[in-house]
Amino acid sequence: xxxxxxxxxxxxxxxxxxxxxxxxxxxxxxxxxxxxxxxxxxxxxxxxxxxxxxxxxxxxxxxxxxxxxxxxxxxxxxxxxxxxxxxxxxxxxxxxxxxxxxxxxxxxxxxxxxxxxxxxxxxxxxxxxxxxxxxxxxxxxxxxxxxxxxxxxxxxxxxxxxxxxxxxxxxxxxxxxxxxxxxxxxxxxxxxxxxxxxxxxxxxxxxxxxxxxxxxxxxxxxxxxxxxxxxxxxxxxxxxxxxxxxxxxxxxxxxxx
Amino acid sequence: xxxxxxxxxxxxxxxxxxxxxxxxxxxxxxxxxxxxxxxxxxxxxxxxxxxxxxxxxxxxxxxxxxxxxxxxxxxxxxxxxxxxxxxxxxxxxxxxxxxxxxxxxxxxxxxxxxxxxxxxxxxxxxxxxxxxxxxxxxxxxxxxxxxxxxxxxxxxxxxxxxxxxxxxxxxxxxxxxxxxxxxxxxxxxxxxxxxxxxxxxxxxxxxxxxxxxxxxxxxxxxxxxxxxxxxxxxxxxxxxxxxxxxxx
Ligand code: HEM
Ligand code: SF4
Ligand code: FES
Numbered sequence: 001x002x003x004x005x006x007x008x009x010x011x012x013x014x015x016x017x018x019x020x021x022x023x024x025x026x027x028x029x030x031x032x033x034x035x036x037x038x039x040x041x042x043x044x045x046x047x048x049x050x051x052x053x054x055x056x057x058x059x060x061x062x063x064x065x066x067x068x069x070x071x072x073x074x075x076x077x078x079x080x081x082x083x084x085x086x087x088x089x090x091x092x093x094x095x096x097x098x099x100x101x102x103x104x105x106x107x108x109x110x111x112x113x114x115x116x117x118x119x120x121x122x123x124x125x126x127x128x129x130x131x132x133x134x135x136x137x138x139x140x141x142x143x144x145x146x147x148x149x150x151x152x153x154x155x156x157x158x159x160x161x162x163x164x165x166x167x168x169x170x171x172x173x174x175x176x177x178x179x180x181x182x183x184x185x186x187x188x189x190x191x192x193x194x195x196x197x198x199x200x201x202x203x204x205x206x207x208x209x210x211x212x213x214x215x216x217x218x219x220x221x222x223x224x225x226x227x228x229x230x231x232x233x234x235x236x237x238x239x240x241x242x243x244x245x246x247x248x249x250x251x252x253x254x255x256x257x
Numbered sequence: 258x259x260x261x262x263x264x265x266x267x268x269x270x271x272x273x274x275x276x277x278x279x280x281x282x283x284x285x286x287x288x289x290x291x292x293x294x295x296x297x298x299x300x301x302x303x304x305x306x307x308x309x310x311x312x313x314x315x316x317x318x319x320x321x322x323x324x325x326x327x328x329x330x331x332x333x334x335x336x337x338x339x340x341x342x343x344x345x346x347x348x349x350x351x352x353x354x355x356x357x358x359x360x361x362x363x364x365x366x367x368x369x370x371x372x373x374x375x376x377x378x379x380x381x382x383x384x385x386x387x388x389x390x391x392x393x394x395x396x397x398x399x400x401x402x403x404x405x406x407x408x409x410x411x412x413x414x415x416x417x418x419x420x421x422x423x424x425x426x427x428x429x430x431x432x433x434x435x436x437x438x439x440x441x442x443x444x445x446x447x448x449x450x451x452x453x454x455x456x457x458x459x460x461x462x463x464x465x466x467x468x469x470x471x472x473x474x475x476x477x478x479x480x481x482x483x484x485x486x487x488x489x490x491x492x493x494x495x496x497x498x499x500x501x502x503x504x505x
Contacts (some may be wrong), residue, residue, distance in 0.1 A: 011430075011432075011460070012498075015470050086427070086470060090360050090361055091362050093360065098330050102475070108472075217494075222491030
């Protein structure tokens with residue numbers, strides 16, 4: 001086992017940990033996005049709320065999400081540690097340094113962009129994750145007509161055991177569920193929160209414009225045939241499409257609902 | 258041409274340095290950057306001042322000694338050239354040019370623009386060699402090597418050890434240099450017997466010298482006078498992973 005420690009302590013091993021955790025976080029973004037796009041369904045939040053219950057109750061998913069939190073923290077602090085180590089490798093700075101002549105600014109600002117993402121994540125987890133887990137969240141009852149698929153919903157005043165109950169009677173499906181949707185919808189009425197979210201997605205976009213393709217290089221994947229494809233996915237999928245889809249949600253709640 | 262210079266002056270490794278202003282009149286656009294420094298040094302010597310120390314040797318772009326960080330870039334504004342191949346026609350009359358030594362903890366300044374690059378020598382000594390029997394050279398083409406393979410190895414072997422990659426990198430990382438030295442041997446059959454030991458030893462030495470790690474900014478390759486490609490770094494990473502996973 002000694003060799004693993006020695007390997008991970010080497011400069012290349014240290015960077016491999018960044019690349020692997022970074023790529024894992026990229027796959028998480030896709031899952032998170034697909035789940036959250038249910039916010040845009042016109043169903044009063046029924047799909048999103050049942051999804052939130054599933055994500056916080058299924059033991060396997062709970063296990064994966066705690067792993068995810070650990071990996072985000074590890075990626076963030078390991079990244080900042082590398083930034084500080086790398087600063088030490090040049091104790092005397094240049095009086096003139098023309099970085100833009102030879103590299104893209106995103107690659108030189110990974111630590112700053114990452115720190116912006118980290119600050120956002122703290123805010124994001126506090127606002128939704130902690131509220132859902134520890135805060136006072138209302139319950140909503142959805143009535144879905146099984147024949148027509150029509151959904152009506154109302155505030156639920158009673159009490160249920162757990163986060164969700166579902167039963168069928170008279171060709172109607174009743175769902176009583178903890179309403180995270182309304183927490184989200186309320187938060188995104190605040191203009192400053194909307195702006196904060198949109199700017200943070202900008203930071204994420206630029207982090208991944210460099211980060212996604214960089215992690216392949218770190219893993220040793222570099223080939224003329226595939227470089228352009230990897231860079232293209234990094235820029236267009238992770239740098240443009242995914243951040244825009246995330247940013248659409250707060251904008252939608254603020255201005256279109 | 259008249260040129261204004263801001264040049265880093267530092268007596269020795271221990272002394273504190275500073276940027277000093279110089280004026281060089283009568284600069285011909287056909288002079289190389291180093292020849293402009295020769296003219297300035299002649300003037301300094303005539304005045305009884307200490308001439309500016311800088312490294313140079315071949316003055317034709319092959320030895321790699323002419324390390325000067327010019328206006329924020331190693332070897333100045335042109336791509337694919339060393340300082341000795343940079344001519345004053347790349348500047349305009351009246352320009353102010355900032356000239357500094359390579360900046361890296363692993364490259365301590367010895368005097369003025371001269372830095373100690375023996376860290377590179379120690380990295381090569383750690384593993385950048387192959388074992389061959391002495392005696393008569395064996396027949397050429399005795400070992401069949403594909404043309405593409407040979408060309409690729411040759412591209413890696415073009416590295417002249419100038420250190421511009423380290424100088425350009427925001428992390429003062431030596432990954433491009435070390436990966437070129439690992440690749441030129443890893444690509445050839447002659448390099449195979451020591452392949453695993455080589456990459457481990459060279460990366461270890463690189464880390465021990467205090468170079469930074471790689472953020473894949475690509476600044477190294479963009480500034481490399483020999484156009485050493487980033488594929489070398491990816492190759493070294495692969496070699497290093499496989500040596501660690503399967504080596505003893
Ligand atoms: C969802 C969030 C995030 C994703 C998807 C992500 C993804 C990535 C990826 C793919 C890389 C490239 C790794 C490589 O070059 O091999 C990377 C690098 C980096 N990340 Fe993140 N990251 C995220 C959050 C953060 C946070 C919160 C921080 C820090 C506070 C951070 C700091 C860094 C740094 C400093 C690097 C560059 C490391 C280096 O090359 O030296 N990242 N990230
Ligand atoms: S890789 Fe290029 S920049 Fe680095 S030492 Fe070799 S020739 Fe110089
Ligand atoms: S003096 Fe030899 S490369 Fe410039």
